[in-house]
Every structure is written in C-alpha cells, then in structure tokens.
Amino acid sequence: MSQAAFDVSRETQTRLDRFLALFAQWSARMNLVSASTRNDVVERHVADSLQLYRLVGTRQWLDLGSGAGFPGLIVAIALAERNEGWVDLVESNRKKAAFLRVAVLETGARASVHDVRAEAMIDRVPDCDAVSSRALAPLDQLLGLAEPWLCKGTRTKGWFHKGRDHRSEVSKARGSWQFDLVEHPSRIDRDSVILQIANLKRL
Template sequence: MTASPRQSLNGQRVSRETAERLDHFAALFQKWAKSINLVAPSTLNDLWTRHIADSAQIYQLHPGAKRWIDLGSGGGFPGIVTAIFLAELKDGWVHLVESNNKKAAFLRVALNETGARGSVHPVRIEEARKHIPTCDAISARALADLEQLLDYCSPWMSQENRPTAFFHKGRDYQQEIDKAIGRFDFDLVKHQSVIEPDSVVLEVKNLAHRVKTAE
C-alpha cells in the first residue's frame, strides 16, 4: 500500500497506516462495485466523502467502544471503516451482519486485505442475536426507518450493559423520531453531520418499549 494524502477525516488526524487501509478499501470497493450493487452508482465518484468520511463519524463519536455490531453492512459503511480504525488500536471487533451472500463475500475480502478487525455474519438481522450475544455499540446506515432499527436493536439494548446505537439519518429524521416514540422510550442525542448539512447521526441510549396503558 502506498501512502495516502488523506490523513485527515472530518477535521481529525488519522495515522498514515489507517489512511493507507482506507485507501486500499476504497480501491477494493471500486473494483467490486463494477459487478455488484454496493451503493447507489451516482455516489461512486464521491466515494471518499459521501461514504468513507461519512461513516468515519460513527467511530469518531464513540471511540471508546470495543465490541461493535453493524447491521445491514452492505458495502461496508460504516462497519468496515470502524473495523479499520480498530485495527490501529489492535483491539476491539466489529460484527458485520449482512444476509446478501455477494455483499458478505466482499466484506470478507475487505476485512482480510485491509487487516481490519471484524468478522462477517451472513444471517438475517433477526437471527443475529444467536451469533452475537453482546456488544458495546450498534451502527446502521441507509438500512431502515428509526422504528424498525429500534426493533432490530432491542434484543441487545435491553441488556444490562445498555449498548449505544448510532444511526445515520437524512433530512426527514424528525418524522422518524416522532413515529418511533409512539412505541419506544429512549434517550436521544442528535449530532449534526459534518458531511451533509441536512443530515444527522442519531445517538440512542436506554431503549425500552413503551408500556401500554388501559384506555
């Protein structure tokens, strides 16, 4: 791998080793994207900003977490990016959940060739708890609306250790929040995206199902 000129992400310095890993991942992604649909084709020309830097926000918001679950990992955003950051620490692990076999194959190659710290679980999200019993943090990007994401995360977030979840959301995020609070109680922090002015990263903690009361 050659040295990368991109040794700053979202205004934060990254090591030369991490920048090289990210560049290698980007090259792999471009190669595989020619044969399988990893992201919207219209965003491929801006891969570094639209996907890699955008994904890096998740790890940068919660760098202390060591055991991650990335739901619906798809093309590796943000899961592979998080796993690359952990490689520099030589600690931590990302469990990438992706039921599409072609995408899962790409994720395995990306982990292997970049030396990122993670493993791929080619199962449905509803079955993932059997394979990954606990975690410190959960991430998801471009997967589902907030209510559905909270359903997915509930088996882990109801545990005593109370992991934190991070979800990328676009301009209609408030509508999703309003819908989700009809079924769930949770603590919420809205982090303004440093990439897209109309987007946010939602940080969710202390998730619980609302108790229905008799009318």
C-alpha cells in the first residue's frame, strides 16, 4: 500500500498492510465483500474508509453493519496511532465478526466487536459521537437503526457512505424523518458522497 497515496504514517501503513494480508487470507475462504470489488480493495474500500476518518477524526464511534471492516475497522486502525478514540463494530454475521476480531487483535485497532444486530446495541453503547455505516441499508431504514443515538441532540452525528442514488434515498427518507444534512463529495468516487446527518427527528 502506498504511504504517499493515502497520506498515512509508516506505523498506520504497517497496520493497514497487515489488515490487507488478513483480508486476502480470509477472502479465499468466505465472501467478505462482493466479488466485483475484491480486486480493488485498497481504493474501493480502504481509501474510501480513510476519507471518513479524515472528516470526523478522533471520536467515540459506533459502526453499524461493519462487514469486512469498512469503514469502522479502518477508522479504528487509524485511531491506534493516536491512542485515542474507540470504535464499536457491530456485525451480526458470526463469520464476519470472527474475521473482525482477528483483525482487531493483529492490527492493534482501537475497537470492540459485537456480533449482534444493531437494535441490541443501545444497552451496550448508550452514547457515542459518530454513527457510521457503509452499504448496510437504504437511508430511511438506516436512520431507523441509528435513531436511538441520533435523536439525543446535536452531539451525535451520522456519517453514511452513499452512491449515485443518494438523492433519491434522501428524498424518500425526508418523507419519514426530519434532519440536518451536509453532503461531502467523495474523494474516491465522483458519483458517491458521505452524508452527514444531525438533529434527527421522526415525523
């Protein structure tokens, strides 16, 4: 992985390289990501996750539907260098959760893994600064999952990767929800955005 291309320190680069090696090993046995993006994991997944970390920074994170670790585990790896912040990774698929646990252990990422559904997390993590998710659900459903944290006031914000259909997802979500929205253009894919959502209220 190119240190210059992704603007990471040598320490973080070493951790990311270890993650990529584990990802390759486990992908040979199970589908961690779709086959169409497996050969472009650095750009499509790792770099895409790092841009979210650069937007939000050192915080207490809750990552819903963590899957193969994007974006939550990559954020947790970036946090390790500062020894600040924490990411709670939520992944109900036991096999993927097992991969996440191994990756956390071997990279030193600042994260915990919870192999439960998002609905079960409010008792485990009652407060956080950031709720993130990538490719988990349409926005209106995603807001329903994140509601217990995003409806608590201005402190907690949602950070959600969305693709070229993001405008239609936002429009549909506004039929059920009121929220403040900032769209951050993706630095990786010109058709994608990161949606920053705050002050969520159900209509």
